Amino acid sequence: MVKKMELRVLNYFVATAEELNMTRAAQKLLVSQPALSRQIADLEDELGVKLFNRQPRHLTLTPAGQYLLEQAKEILVLTAKTKSNLQSSAVISGDLTIAAGESYAMQRIMDILSNIIQDYPTVKIHILSGDYEFAEKKLNIGTVDFAVIIGNLNLSNYASLQLPEKDVWGVLMPEDDPLTKKDMITPADLISRNILNSQQADHMHYFDNWFGNYKDQVNFIGTVNLNFNGTLMVKNKAALMLTLDKLANVSKGSGLAFRPVTPSMKEPITVIWKHGTNLSPVAELFLNRLQASVSDD
Incomplete structure (x- = not known):
């Protein structure tokens, strides 16, 4: 037994x-x-x-x-x-795990991780993609060292470092959509259009105030939690998508275009970790380099 x-x-x-x-x-x-x-x-x-x-x-x-x-x-x-980090506590080695939403600010983090790997080849990096609820859950149960949170959320229960970058909300559309003639998108522009929303934006009601009285005149067909999957729907001309800038390839020939919304909507990007946690050597190294990177800006 x-x-x-x-x-x-x-x-x-x-x-x-x-x-x-x-x-x-x-x-x-x-x-x-x-x-x-x-x-x-x-x-x-x-x-x-x-x-x-x-x-x-x-x-x-x-x-x-x-x-x-x-x-x-x-x-x-x-x-x-835990076993890996204990066995490597005498040197910079072991695993570093980060749960993160999709954001162009991840470039800063990836640059730091790339340098750590070059300096310490035995370090193993694990990036888990998901929204705020996913990242917070992973951090709370201890399977990630850090979480990258997008949005103006209450993070007072965590140690945190806000990054200089801001994510800008807008509309992703086919490159031949009539709305590409506009520099910015208003709520009225989306009346009767099929719209995909970000899962986190939908859960947190980010756009309720922005849409105002126009919300009931917009056809919300669903949500996505990974930007790439939504871009496929947009390329098929099945919907427009509310998303953050710089996540989709909108270069010439991509078939896509992005226009920011007005009034402007911007989101802070914050790296969080548990209060009072004894970080592993590699996690401590990452945090020190991230703090130095932010200070240099």
């Missing part, structure tokens, strides 16, 4: 959940199939829930199993990251 949820057993569970086949999972783990089946059964007994629906030729995850899979992956990533 499993007495506690050991990391080894979590690894067994994750492998089984990914393969959804006990025989293939056992081969992947280099253990016997009966031994793996017994470990999974013991884990279910310990937790008091059923993790898998067992079919003759395959397995499916129960809701409890799906939840445990998500949590187990986070635990195993955090464990591996």
